Amino acid sequence: MSILDQNIDYDRPVKLAEGIFWVGFADLEGRLQCNPYLVVDGDEAILIDGGSRPDFSTVMRKVLQTGISPKQISHLIYQHYDPDLCGSIPNLESLIDSTDLKIISHAENNPFIQHYSVQSPLLCIDRMERKLTTRSGRTLRFFHTPYAHSAGSFITYDETSGILFTSDLFGSSGAFSNWRLFADFDHKCLACEVAWPDRPDEPCEDTGTPCPWSGMHYFHRKVMPGNRQLRHAMNVINSIGATMVAPQHGSILYRAEDIKAAIIRLQSMNDIGIDGIADAASVPE
Incomplete structure (x- = not known):
């Protein structure tokens, strides 16, 4: 069955593959469309490019609709440091409220991300051998794409589903x-x-x-x-x-x-x- 055959309700999370969800805000009013993604693996969840502060309530509502609780989110991945990705970090940290929460980005991005984050450790993909493996063995691999568009930009590949999260690359605006x-x-x-x-x-x-x-x-x-x-x-x-x-x-x-x-x-x-x-x-x- 084609992925387009599913009855898409933009007011709910959209399943892209097993354990992968779009949890974004479908804005048809003229802003730049933004797409946060959630990876759920057993009792562990990872949020990728979590979104802006104005979109936080929508994103978190859809995260909860997947059936996980905020405390199950173990990592926040930010593939660069723009506010449309990072603006909701304080909201996420407050709601998740876990000393085990970690933020993953690149060393070039972290000096900027630290202006959003107030409590979580900031990890660099280079010091993680450019991969994150969940407790059950699912692996996300990180590929550096420098200056596309920031010095520390990277993309994230989920080995299980074959989905590549490309941040601004392949982005589009208008219409x-x-x-x-x-x-x-x-x-x-x-x-x-x-x-x-x-x-x-x-x-x-x-x-x-x-x-x-x-x-x-x-x-x-x-x-x-x-x-x-x-x-x-x-x-x-x-x-x-x-x-x-x-x-x-x-x-x-x-x-x-x-x-x-x-x-x-x-x-x-x-x-x-x-x-x-x-x-x-x-x-x-």
Whole structure:
């Protein structure tokens, strides 16, 4: 059965695979869509990119709807340090209220994350051999994607499900009223070689719907620092062979052909960040 065949209720957690849930806030009113994820393994739970302070009540309600209690959350993973990921850390620490709670990120991120966290130890993925193994043996592996978009950015791969949590990578913006959790690219989109529209919400002449590549292009052009950093990150991701890509913004890619097409598109972008500024070549080295 296709993942799209399930009756999705955005007011409840959405199961992506065994023990993996989307616990985000479906915002169709114009903000940037954010997607926290929960990994549940037995009596242990791990929250990935837990979300902003305004979204905390929604995220925590959905966490509880999966059947776990706050004290079962053993780790909070933050793949970079933006407030849309980290803003709810004080709320989470207060509700979980456990001296065993740990925050996992990268040493480059932790000096910023410490301005949110007031009590939990901040761990670095490099000192964990870039992996986290639960008490029952489930393993999450971390892959460094430097400067995509922060110096300490990384992505998280769940070996059991094959899901890759990519934070800002593969993110998209625009066309909020048309947002859906699972991307459903028209076959014409996969083969399209037409330059993307300047506006993410501009309908495609062939499909009549907003161009998915346009929203992805717009987001990466604004968020990522340059072409080289994005291409390096895509090379890292391509080597992993994930069966599903779950970004922190936009929609989840669950088909192999969509993931492949998105990697190719992102690798081909040549106007990302500073490289998109017309006079960038005149900037002193």
